[in-house]
Amino acid sequence: MKIAVTSASGQLGTAIVEHLITEVGKNNVIGIARTPEKANHLGVEIRKGDYSSREQFNEALQDIDTLLLVSGMDKPEKRIQQHRNVIAAAKQNGVKKIVYTSIVGSEEGNAFSPIVKSNRQTEKDIEESGLQFSIGRNGVYIEPDLEYIDQYVKEGEIRNCAADGKCAYTSRNELSFAYSQMLTDEKHNGQIYNLVGEAITQTELAEFINQVYHTNLSYHPVSVAAYEEERKIALGDFLGTVIAGIYEGIKIGVNNVPSDFEAASGRIHKAIPQIISEYKSVN
Structure with a gap:
């Protein structure tokens, strides 16, 4: 069985390829990347594929049985x-199954909703494709918070607009393990899973980081408008609005969802303190 992974040069795609190699062997894993040389380090066959090019995916998906479609970043x-280009090429090439990395969230109510809405449309397109499918709705990654620790320490706090809302965090490593199972086991066909861990508040996140890193962070809530303005200045209008929308979603509860991780992966999701400890040990 040949399994292809799109966006193989990205962090999630790379992690999924690495898990798949242990499951099915490197000769059965194909990486697809817009810039193939960025994925050469993976040690598997790499094919060129830009989501905007149906023709490139017609080439890239030849002789592929199962496809992992990582949601685009446009x-x-x-x-x-862009996703429809990939789905159409998969059908043309006789791909039997698509596994899609979607996202947890609400289609209305915050600045992140347009991204969630586009993911839901791709879910629908895949369900209506006539192919076997399995869909994961990813929770918020914990890694960006951990990559930001030096800045948190400098400021002495975690500051955003999530207030007391709970967020069911996950990690790229946990997700990649779940996706490797969803790709290789037919029992997941037709299923949509929330791929998340236990929901926690920002105050709890600060406490867990303090436990592992021996820091002294506190959580400081600010208004949605103030946080959006701050993020726009730091990241630009588009990304700043998106990031503020994620935390506004946490505030209103759209990221406090039940976890289907065990059903998708065969084991319980690792606890957040364990994930933080494992991240610290390799970074």
Whole structure:
């Protein structure tokens, strides 16, 4: 069985390829990347594939049985057609199954909603493709918070607009393990899973980071408007609005969802303190 992974040069795609190699062997894993040389380190066959090019995916998906489609990073209005290019090429090439990395969230109510809405449309397109499918809805990654620890320590706090809302965090490593199972076991066909861990507040996140890193962080809530303005200055209008929208979603509860991780992966999701400890040990 040949399994292809799109966006193989990205952090999630790379992690999924590495897990798949242990499951099915490197000769059965194909990486697809817009810039193939960025994925050469993976040690598997790499094919060129840009979501905007149906023709490239017609080539890239030849002799592929199962496809892992990592959600694109373009603006929401462009993603739907880009994903449709891949789905159409998969059908043309006789791919039997698509596994899609979607996202937890609400289609309305915050600035992140347009991205969630575009993901839901791709879910629908895959369900209606006639192919076997399995869909994971990813929780918020914990890694960006951990990559930001030096800045948190400098400021002495975690500051955002999530207030007391709970967020069911996950990690790229946990997700990649779940996706490797969803790709290789037919029992997951037709299923949609929330791939998340236990939901925690920002105050609890600060406490867990303090436990592992021996820091003294506190949590400081600010208004949605203030946080959005701050993020726009730091990251630009598009990304700043998106990041503020994620935390506004946490505030109103859209990231406090039940976990299907055990059903998808065969084991319980690692606890957040364990994930933080494991991240610290390799970074």
